[in-house]
Amino acid sequence: MSTDFDRLPFQPEEYLARRDALRTLMAERGIDACVLNSTENMYYLTGFGSLAYGATSLIVRQDGKAIWVMRLTELSNIRALKGKIWADEGIGVPDGHDYATVLARTIADFAPGKAVIAAEYGTIQTAVSAFVRPKDDAIVNASGLVEHLRRVKSAAEIDLLRKAGHIAAKSCQDGFAALREGMTDTELAMVVSDSMLANGSHRPAKMPNVCAGPRTARAHVTWCGAPISRGELVNIEPAASVFDYHTPIFRFYSIGKPSDRVLRLFEVCKEALDEGFARVRPGMTSHEAARIFESVIERRGFAEWMVTRPAYSIGGSFPPGWGEDNVMAIRRDHHAILEEGMCFHVTPCLYEDGVGCVGASMPSVLTANGFQSLSGDEVVFGVK
Structure with a gap:
């Protein structure tokens, strides 16, 4: 029945x-x-x-x-x-x-x-x-x-992505609140996952990526039971799901002050994110938009560690992942036209071996006036 x-x-x-x-x-x-x-x-x-x-x-x-x-x-x-x-x-x-x-x-x-x-x-x-x-x-x-x-989302689709985005943001906030020296990355992942489900996420297409230290430079690795030390870079990347519409978010934390190098990587990525939010508009090509993000990183001398595109489409997804790269992406040498209603995980990131992965992330919908957040939180490097 x-x-x-x-x-x-x-x-x-x-x-x-x-x-x-x-x-x-x-x-x-x-x-x-x-x-x-x-x-x-x-x-x-x-x-x-x-x-x-x-x-x-x-x-x-x-x-x-x-x-x-x-x-x-x-x-x-x-x-x-x-x-x-x-x-x-x-x-x-x-x-x-x-x-x-x-x-x-x-x-x-x-x-x-x-x-x-x-x-x-x-x-x-x-x-x-x-x-x-x-x-x-x-x-x-x-x-x-x-x-x-599937490239352009309807108002109803955007509403689901926004609901999922707020759940994902809350799971990161709860993870940061629970973060303590000596806890394992597995324990942190439990907090993040429990928060997503407790706050209304449906079945996620993939479990969150949660890990710490230089190991974070290995793309998409996740918890392994390792204890988290003071000053270590901590990565939390969940994607909450509402009716299988997934909104991912990537946040970066530490217990105590992280290394100056980590903070510098974050500053560069945040500058690229801000520049993209200020300048990317519908009507641009994917390539033109990508170059706005990438040029900031290049001018600051960090191009060597920029190994991924600045943004990928998000929407209805199933295992093994939550992204829609095959639908739309903001990347170099891609000349599809950006349109209002396209939704992206905007996430300029830098991966440096021996240091880790640091980025500035914001799930967003593209409007006539530029990107608008789907998660409602701020992009900061959280230190406690």
């Missing part, structure tokens, strides 16, 4: 508008049916997002009809949402049966004749995607179609 816990994060009209926007793109490209397999894209279009065991595909026809092909037991999720999502019909694949055979048969039945079929290949790991090619000339690459629609 359906309950209020099954409710979708947005009204049906928003999902139908997303579906119809995809249909328009399909018509422009002469595509009769799309085979989607990105969890994020299927969630964006329908409101159904599940960590299903086994393969899951959504076949969307140009006339707006759709059908799921998924493991038989996972089909229970679609039955529970019958009448609540526009794509509420599915084919179940029993355990031990060949998924590819069932999928191929369903596509042939659902889009018969000489239909032009497009399938997503962009969800394959980058390292191998270049080697994967359609086996039939009728199958074209649908990668990027739904991602294009």
Whole structure:
């Protein structure tokens, strides 16, 4: 029986508008049916997002009809949402049966004749995607179609990201309040994670990154049970989730005064963040915006330790991560145009071996007047 816990994060009209926007793109490209397999894209279009065991595909026809092909037991999720999502019909694949055979048969039945079929290949790991090619000339690459629609967030999406941002900020504040000499990074991670859940976060796509000392220079490492010493650099990076819309935030702390080098790294990153907030506007290219952040760091002589882009898109996400780099990013040599309603984790960071990772982070929505915070807190280096 359906309950209020099954409710979708947005009204049906928003999902139908997303579906119809995809249909328009399909018509422009002469595509009769799309085979989607990105969890994020299927969630964006329908409101159904599940960590299903086994393969899951959504076949969307140009006339707006759709059908799921998924493991038989996972089909229970679609039955529970019958009448609540526009794509509420599915084919179940029993355990031990060949998924590819069932999928191929369903596509042939659902889009018969000489239909032009497009399938997503962009969800394959980058390292191998270049080697994967359609086996039939009728199958074209649908990668990027739904991602294009996901770049600009609706007001309802931004509201969820803002709620998640405030939860994430509170978890960092609670972590800082609990920080004490000798506590382990694991104990600190427990505080941060407990705070997120206690303050309303849904299931996060990834646990927080929490660690201390020079080890923080290793990207995305997290707790290992190491005690935290006085003066050590402490990294806390959680992403809270509301209906799978994730807002990450990165904060930097220490017990007692950190090294002068750490403080200098933070000052440079904070200056870059402030410059970006002052100057980045819709209508710029991604490259132009990136150079605003990067030029500050370069002028201050810290370019050697700038090894990542200044900002990446955020939105609805599922494991293994919370970012939308494949949707949009602010990075050098990327010439997509920035638009109002795009949401980013803006985080100019510096990684120096032997010192650690230091940055200045603010999850933000891009408005006509520039970036606006989604977390409502201040960017400071916290010392206690």
